Amino acid sequence: MPNIKQIAKAAGVSVSTVSRVLNQHPYVSEAKRRAVEDAIEHLKYARNMNAVHLIKGRTQTVAVILPHINHPYFMRLMEGIAGEALKYNYQLMLCQTAYNHDEELKVLDMLKNKQIDGVIISSRSASLDQIEPYSAYGPILLCEDVKDRLLSSVYFDHYLSFQSAITFLWEKGHRNIGFAVNRLNNSSGRKRLSAYYDTLKALGGSGRAEWVLDGCRDMKDSAAIFPWLHSLDERPTALLITGDEVAAGFLLTAPEHGFRVPEDIAIIGFDNQPISELLGITTIDIQLNDIGARAFAIIYKQITNRAEGPSVERFQFKLIERGTA
């Protein structure tokens, strides 16, 4: 593995000239440029990027924190991020944290340690107070509403989307409304819960703790909904189900559990994944790809322009009425 010095010697020039051609600087005579390029070719030279990173203080890499890889929600987001990163020739570090608090902080430590230039947090378990100090080391962006912090944010409003879905059901005549959620104990989960109670109250109805089911993440988790429904004295007539996969699982297995959708129970999914279109599930469209793309674009801007402060962007959602509610 030759280094820049040996190339310089082979080409009969100085290391700075080699560095100049490596970095496409102007002001290098055509003759020397040729000599250097030949030497590089013959000696099979490859630049050691770690030295470049050390000297530049940048790595052209952004880390993405996400709890689970194998979940359509996060993958659509990731795809949006990756598409944008490609434009700027940035690399992505994929950090699966399973909502493990320590793993999240490890990633932030990589920022501190200059291994990465920025961090995108799709969902988290650590507190904002723990995260915010790391912004001293590089830009951090969260996919949730973050107010008055040194953190950027691209999100759509879970509160409003829940409000809108509940209102929709209410207007359809439903009074007993419940919901099944991936995770209650995080930023979006808590927002959804308040929206649930607030909205129903405002409409003159009320939410009930026993009509809230936690822990529905993927298609298979939908199986848990049925025993839960059967265990209730009074059942909801409509269900919000965060995640179209869960909603799809519910819809597909409902008949064998004695439920007709929407006659016995109406459902609204979330994310407008392909399967919801296929099955005709009423859902809420959030532009996940776009959110991901903006997330990266913002982080990138902050990286390249250090004066740039954190910025916050909210995305719109849209209820798509199909057949299940």
Next chain:
Amino acid sequence: MPNIKQIAKAAGVSVSTVSRVLNQHPYVSEAKRRAVEDAIEHLKYARNMNAVHLIKGRTQTVAVILPHINHPYFMRLMEGIAGEALKYNYQLMLCQTAYNHDEELKVLDMLKNKQIDGVIISSRSASLDQIEPYSAYGPILLCEDVKDRLLSSVYFDHYLSFQSAITFLWEKGHRNIGFAVNRLNNSSGRKRLSAYYDTLKALGGSGRAEWVLDGCRDMKDSAAIFPWLHSLDERPTALLITGDEVAAGFLLTAPEHGFRVPEDIAIIGFDNQPISELLGITTIDIQLNDIGARAFAIIYKQITNRAEGPSVERFQFKLIERGTA
């Protein structure tokens, strides 16, 4: 941002002592260790990992090349890889290449440039002859059968799995068998095609070019199958569909196109994704998570033990009979 030198000064020791406590070396007096730790804490020192990477020639990072992020096949694989990487405290670079040849080579260049310690290629467009030379710079593993090369490999045999699925259908009485595939023009696609013709011939039947449909990647692509079927003079009575999502899409929309499954047309999916269980799709189980985990484990072994040569592992598959064939 203090560096190791300033910590040394603040603690009243030499840089090597600081380095020793940083790297948990033995042979440091308790008193000095304390002093160093205090200085680190007070000055908020963080090690610059780029310097460490430069000097060690390693980055504790492996890149994964995959064509599409948002696809369950690759995500299950990725999840397996990530789970194993976590054990060894390795980071993963996610490189979405969309089967773009140049993007693939860019990742291999990162290996050459010492940005990463190894590469896992889940699927590719570049030729093995292009890839193999890069093995001089670090271990490379492909998720396909690679013979007699300086490349590692963890795979399951697409040829055999196709053979087995076709034989299964044949024994069920099917004589007109077709298949719909994600991508014909890559390693697995070509293997499947030969298996298709070979197996049917061996059984005394024959395959037909017009019974092969390319470009079915996700659930929505299943829509293309119906017009294709309708366009055929003589139709297959059974279909292999690589990818359970596509099979699911087909199954769910078949009624509205006038097909009953399996009466009018039998189908076999691939990958044993959750949705195939839910819908009762006959499928081929390949242990994607395990393949991913082994892929990383092998790469890791090669990284840490440079004497270790490339190794090849084949995984078993299993046909799971459910209701669609």
Next chain:
DNA sequence: CTGTTAGCGCATTCAG
């Protein structure tokens, strides 16, 4: 147990 020293490979002033 500890400090001195010599690089790791490269980019970049600063003179020429």
Next chain:
DNA sequence: CTGAATGCGCTAACAG
């Protein structure tokens, strides 16, 4: 246009 010299921050002999 070009080269010499300096340093990015750290690790690892080596000598005590």
